[in-house]
Amino acid sequence: MRDIKAPDIAETVTRLCKEANYYLPKDVLDALRQAREKEEAPAAKQVLDTVMKNAEIASKEQMPLCQDTGTTVIFLEIGQNVHIVGDLHKALEEGVRQGYTQGLLRASMVRQPLSKRVNTKDNTPPVVHTEIVPGDKLKIVVLPKGGGCENMSRMAILMPAEGRKGVIDFVVKAVEDAGGNPCPPVILGVGIGGTSEHVMYLAKKAILRKVGEPNPDPEVAELERELLERVNATGIGPQAWGGRATALAVHVETYPTHITALPVAVNFQCHSARQREAVL
Amino acid sequence: MDISPPLTEEVLEKLKAGDQITITGVIYTARDAAHKRLFEALEKGEKLPIDIRGQILYYVGPTPPKPGQAIGSAGPTTSVRMDVYTPRLLAAGLKGTIGKGARRPPVREAMVKYKAVYLGAIGGAGALLSKHVKRAEVVAYEELGTEAIRRLEVEKFPVIVVNDIYGKDVYEEGKKKYRQETPLKA
Structure with a gap:
């Protein structure tokens, strides 16, 4: 012991x-930079520049x-x-x-x-x-x-027959309905499987992963890619002012589930994707 | 374009959804708890603690300032939570609100009816936005802490016109413009 x-x-x-609360993680900053390079909409570019400048001020002045x-x-x-x-x-x-x-x-x-x-x-x-x-x-x-993104969370127990398409439709609709409230570009945590409470825990844990790091299961990684493509095709964009970068990444976590069920949960993380860890 | 409250009809007519503008002058903060109180006061026919006619309300609950700072981090909160109260405030003469996220139809209709605008500030840019606040002073409901009404003196505070007096909405227009059709893979 x-x-x-x-x-x-x-x-x-x-x-x-x-x-x-003061320092935005490096992987988030890198993802924002990449999103800025790919962004087409002028107002969206400006949002991304502002967000990166904000991170610079916060870390320099140790300010939230x-x-x-x-x-x-x-x-x-x-x-x-x-x-x-x-x-x-x-x-x-x-x-x-x-x-x-x-x-x-x-x-x-x-x-x-x-x-x-x-x-x-x-x-x-x-x-x-x-x-x-x-x-x-x-x-x-x-x-x-933060409340803005957390309050857009959503969970449903789909029927197994709804399958992969049902999951995709559910996630994309959650993003469409959330619009600018969760402060896009977001990191989407998606849980699939388990039980009602466990699926939301999976979605929450999914946002802790390094931004854009794929799930080790190739099928799940492919689902992450397709979800990201679909979410970024909505046109919502940074701050919902219109543009490409609605999400920086989609992270999916799965767990075995009951024969009757296909639980799915979405947890949004805003672009100010703050987290910090230590090991004692 | 730089605007200064109180907002006149002449200025409001010039603002179009999608315009990026700045605000210089005095604005007031109010979020959930303060809105509830303002609304209840109006319903009871009581006098409001601030004169909202022609003014702009900023939906923000700042972090505490460091010594020497006017305000801590001060970005916008989600506006939809204020929607149940907003039409009543617009009817009483409020001309602008600042927040993030879309407004519900009754608020959008009220903005056209009473000629008022909704402005979007960049959510999550609280450290940067705080630099545009030169002075802050609690003027009502002090016991609400971060949710108290503050009088802010701002300089070139950056916002986008989300909803103008003509009924246009930047979220709808932006999304339409950048939407792509992606058929589901098999």
């Missing part, structure tokens, strides 16, 4: 919250890339030989509290979704997903998830 102390986890989360610094979604991969000394969830919450307060990040969480929509003032609590994996390490990924 390897001991990892809760305060070290808190400190790491604090750092990741700040860094994720976007005012919506998101719901703090935390993914943990906990090695089964890790022993956490202290309270894990309290440590994560403290990490977010410190990160959002020290980092001058916006507090966007309300205490209760119905009648008591009162701001918690420090962006707590985070939404936490844990997976137990082999080994003695702890991997922490912080994904600040």
Whole structure:
């Protein structure tokens, strides 16, 4: 067993919250640059230039890339030989509290979704997903998830007979309906298979992949290519002002499913595709 | 073209969907919670905390500023959430709104009826847009925090005309122009 102390986890989360919100990952910047080269629409080119310039200012001044610094979604991969000394969830919450307060990040969480929509003032609590994996390490990924893109998420359980075409139609319609709300060019996370809750988790995990890195399964990779082509043929473009780059990438994750079902889920990630990870 | 509120009919007539313009002068921030309060005040016949006639509302909830900064990151939020309140505000004399994403038909109809425009700022460019805000001051609903109404002094704040007073919409026009037909592969 390897001991990892809760305060070290808190400190790491604090750092990741700040860094994720100030520095756009290199793979996202590269994808934006490539989209800019291929873009045809003049207004769209200008949007992409502005977005890249924004990333430059944010990193130089250590300023949030976007005012919506998101719901703090935390993914943990906990090695089964890790022993956490202290309270894990309290440590994560403290990490977010410190990160959002020290980092001058916006507090966007309300205490209760119905009648008591009162701001918690420090962006707590985070939404936490844990997976137990082999080994003695702890991997922490912080994904600040903005409302504009998150609110366009969609899930359906299709019938198996609807097949590949049904999946494509569902995803393209989700993109058409979302229009400019999720801040295109987006990264589309698509989950296929599993159960109702697992398929949305797959879609969310899909956006964590390096931008444009294909799924290792050739059939799924081909589906990703076709989805990207179809999504970018909609003409929606950056900020929905019209153009080619509606999505930078489509990432599909699959899981075995029940004989009766074809679950499909879409999770949008805006062009400010922020995430930061650390391994303890 | 650079415009300054209060917006006159003469200026509004010149703005066409797709025009890229800038704003210099005073605009006000308001998003979900502030809209609810403004709407309720109008319904009750109460006086609003700001005079919205001829003015522009910017849908933004900024991050806290660093010492010496006027405002933190300050890009637009999704406008559709304000749509239930907007026609009432336009009827009361509001002439412009700034946000991102398409408006629903009742808002678009109200913009034609009351001669008002919807302007799009680039979502996710909050750090860059903050540089165009020279001063910011909370003027109403302070307890709402990031959702309070702020008076912003802006300089050359860049926007695109999304909906003009003639009923045109940049999202529809843009999409139509760049749409490609791609038949499904077998």
